[in-house]
Structure formats: C-alpha cells, structure tokens
Ligand code: FES
C-alpha cells in the first residue's frame with residue numbers, strides 16, 4: 596500500500612514537472628489524425644530514481660462502508676494533490692501562479708517577466 | 710522481394726554462457742540480444758519495453774556489467790557471459806535481492822523488476838556496501854512507473870544485510 600501512495604506521488608511529480616503531451620496533425624493526405632508529437636520517452640520525460648524525493652507515508656485506516664468489506668482505493672487518490680502542491684510551492688517561493696501543468700522553468704520565467 | 714520463412718532466416722549461430730550454462734543458439738542475424746533471449750531461447754524474464762535504449766526494462770549483465778539488451782546485437786555475444794533474472798537464484802533458492810524485493814514490496818506491476826534486480830546485483834558485486842545515493846545512481850537508467858523507487862532502494866539495502874548475514878554463517 597505504501598508503494599501505491601509513493602508511486603502516486605512519483606507520477607504526480609512527473610505530471611506536475613515534466614510530462615507534457617504535445618500533439619500534431621498528420622497531413623491531410625495521410626489520415627489527418629491527431630498523434631503524439633514525441634512518441635518516445637526521450638522527450639516525454641518521467642522522473643528517474645535520481646529525481647525522486649523522500650516521501651513520508653502515513654496510512655489512516657478508515658473503512659469505507661460502501662466498499663466490499665470496507666475496502667477503498669488507495670492508488671490514484673494521492674496523485675491528485677501533487678500538482679496543486681507543486682504549483683503552490685512555486686507561488687510560495689517566487690510569487691507567480693502557474694495554472695497549467697507541467698510547471699516548467701520556461702513558464703515560470705515568462706510569468707516572472709510579466 | 711520474397712521474404713524467407715522465419716526458420717530459414719536463422720543463419721547466425723553463437724555459443725555463449727547464459728546463466729552459467731554453455732548455450733548454442735541459431736537466430737536471424739539482425740536480432741538483438743533481447744529478441745534472441747526472449748524469442749529464440751524462451752527466456753522471457755527479461756522484459757521488452759521501448760526497444761530504444763530509454764527505459765531500462767531489458768537490462769541484463771554482459772560479462773558482469775549491466776547493458777540494455779535491446780541495443781546489443783546477439784552476434785556480438787559470442788563467447789561472452791550473459792546473466793538474466795532467470796540465473797539470479799541458486800539451487801532453487803532466491804537470490805537475496807529477490808528475497809528482499811518480495812519481502813519489502815519493491816514491485817507493483819513488476820515490469821521493471823527483472824532489470825532492476827540484475828542492475829542491483831552488478832552494483833553489489835562491485836560495491837557490497839553502497840550508500841543510498843550510489844543505489845539511486847546505479848538504477849537511474851531503469852524507469853519504474855509504479856513504485857516511486859523508495860521501496861526499491863530499501864530492498865537493495867535489505868539485501869546488503871541479507872548477503873552479509875549469509876556470508877557470516879558460511880564462514
Ligand atoms: S527495452 Fe527499453 S531500454 Fe531496452
């Protein structure tokens with residue numbers, strides 16, 4: 596279970612800081628479909644073991660009466676607060692609000708210049 | 710142009726040591742070590758991720774050093790030593806790393822695990838008491854999408870203790 600939480604923090608950090616999905620249109624005479632601009636993890640970067648911060652996980656056990664035998668999910672929930680936490684940390688540090696992920700250095704520089 | 714049936718494309722042959730055993734294998738000359746291991750030798754423990762040298766899922770030890778088997782041509786492996794996750798345990802027992810990974814929940818989906826295990830083995834062979842930062846560094850080429858790495862670090866550290874304990878009971 597700890598792994599589910601820490602894995603979610605990891606994925607959240609990736610989404611918050613680096614994983615950008617960019618799309619492009621194939622030419623008309625091909626299918627004109629919307630496809631990934633960078634279909635490779637060289638450009639679509641995810642955090643590596645070097646980027647992962649320490650995480651303190653505290654599990655609060657509270658059964659969910661609507662789940663089978665009181666069970667509830669643990670996987671995706673911890674992912675969602677990471678993006679606002681990172682954006683708020685940036686605001687706290689340099690005073691600009693980035694309301695779009697990933698929160699990249701370019702966006703912060705641009706916001707600071709304005 | 711006609712395409713030859715797959716069996717008659719097997720025009721290359723090598724002999725190498727796979728997990729300690731002399732192995733002869735015939736395969737199509739364009740194949741990577743990863744493909745030969747999985748497709749021609751049925752060793753599917755080594756995983757196939759990006760095939761572009763980016764994810765690390767295909768790592769095996771070649772003469773003791775971690776390599777990305779999707780970037781190694783099988784014809785280059787003649788006479789060399791290859792270790793895959795299948796060869797980690799001995800005499801039906803898990804390797805201490807495998808034991809620690811299972812104990813400490815260092816895998817979620819497990820797709821990255823075989824490559825991380827062999828990479829960690831290479832680290833411990835070279836440096837039996839690595840620091841947390843050295844562990845981080847050693848597996849930084851292996852992407853794991855699920856665990857957030859922390860339990861992997863802990864499992865490697867636990868394996869260090871297990872190996873030390875084993876050594877002290879043997880001597
Ligand atoms: S399969 Fe991804 S690095 Fe080899």
Ligand code: FES
Nearest residue numbers: 817819853854855
């Ligand atoms: S456990 Fe799923 S990729 Fe590592």
